[in-house]
Amino acid sequence: MAGEAGRGRDGGVVVGRMKLGSQGLEVSRQGLGCMGMSGVYGPPKPATDMIALIHHAIRSGVTFFDTSDVYGPFTNEILLGKALQGGVREKVELATKFGISFQDGKGEIRGDPAYVRAACEGSLQRLGIDCIDLYYQHRVDTRVPIEVTMGELKKLVEEGKINYIGLSEASASTIRRAHAVHPITAVQLEWSLWTRDVEEVIIPTCRELGIGIVAYCPLGGGFFSSGPKMVETLSEHDFRKLMPRFQPENLAQNALIFKRVSEMAKRKGCTPSQLALAWVHHQGSDVCPIPGTTKIENFNQNIGALSVKLTPEEMAELESYASADAVKGDRYDAAMNTWRTSDTPPLSSWKGDRTSSICS
Incomplete structure (x- = not known):
């Protein structure tokens, strides 16, 4: 359900707190994805504006x-590191990731021990902190047994450089094998009204093992905020321009989904984005969505989703709008492997060397 959030005495939204996983980490009921502040969705935003947004969020x-x-x-x-100066660090839970290294325009997926350690040291330095609260493997290196990667992460926990370990876009078997080496606190995955394939195997696996669930892109890459018109405003360097669901041959059909969600949101007295985000919150008390934004007004709207209550009937109605056969186009193109169905070699195959795993 929607957890502890509600309206405060002044009418503002009380975000509330939740336990993420079963290892002791406590976080805000909703997080903030910071990727878009530094590119990916277009040019990087002014650092002063983004630091102001981070402080407003806190x-x-x-x-x-x-x-x-x-x-x-x-x-x-580096941006987060600057924002956390001046006594702010003690107020936040900070998650970062390792595992994707870009060289000569190609992404190299790495999970070998030397890289894991070097990446952690680099993140600590850039963030200006002594310990990372939650450290994810961003993508799984399919050439390195997950037990080897986890072994190094376990050492970093023992050395006090990270507190909790997470995985991102990992298969169920990878999650199980990793969890057997050291408890996994959270799995980050894409989960939204129109991306629900994780519900079949990944979500049940996490719940069986007591692993928290962090949902990225809970607004469908911004689609449930602005609908099809968002495609017209994307900058030349916004990677969403390449996403299949936003291509002309799929967009007209997907626009019908947004229309139905918008109609229901009007009946509920909220925005379409608040309704879509509330749907994610209602998936359970072990789920923390991390919608990203670069604008304070959009941030305020996002936390407003915590006050939207949905009945089981309304949940089913929403899901009928964005059923698997209603959504046109994959979430990514074929070159953007998600690793959800990828496994790593058995530990017995590890000889101490590795061959890089390359993604476009």
């Missing part, structure tokens, strides 16, 4: 921030 009760060394690359972590 004052509003959102204290769980998500970044990665590949965002920028590196510049998003």
Whole structure:
């Protein structure tokens, strides 16, 4: 359900807190994805504006921030590091990731021990902190046994450089094998009204093991905020321009989904984005969505979703709008492997060397 959030005495939204996973990490009921602040969705935004947004989020009760060394690359972590100066660090839960290294325009997926350690040291330096609250493997290196990667992460926990370990876009078997080496606190995955394939195997696996669920792109890459018109405003360098669901041959059909969600949102007295985000919140008390934004007004609208209550009948109605046969186009093109169905070699195959796993 929607958890502890509601309306405060002054009418503002009380974000509330939640336990993420079963290892002791506590975070705000909703997080803030920071990727878009440093590119990816177009040119990087002014640092002063983004720091002001981060500080506004903290004052509003959102204290769980998500970044990665590949965002920028590196510049998003540097931005977060600047925002956390002056006694702010103690107020937040900071998550970052390793595992994707870009060289000569190609992404190299790495999970070998030397890289894991070097990446962690680099993130600590850029963030200006002594310990990372939640450290994810961003993508799984399919050439390195997950037990080897986890072994190094376990050492970093023992050394006090990270507190909790997470995985992102991992298969169920990878999650199980990793969890057997050291408890996984959270799995980050894409989960929204129109991306629900994780519900079949991944979500049940996490719940069986007591692993928290962090939902990225809970607004469908912004589609449930603005609908089809968002495509017209995307900058030349926004990677969403390449996403199949936003291509002309699919967009007309997907626009009908937004229309139905908008009609229901009007009946509920909220915005379409609040309705779509509320749907994610209602998936369970172990789910923390991390919608990203670069504007304070959009941030305020997002936390308003915590006050939207949905009945089981309304949940079913929403899901009928965005059923698998109603959504046209995959979430990514074939070159953007998600690793959800990828496994790593058995530990017995590890000889201490590795061959890089390459993605476009």
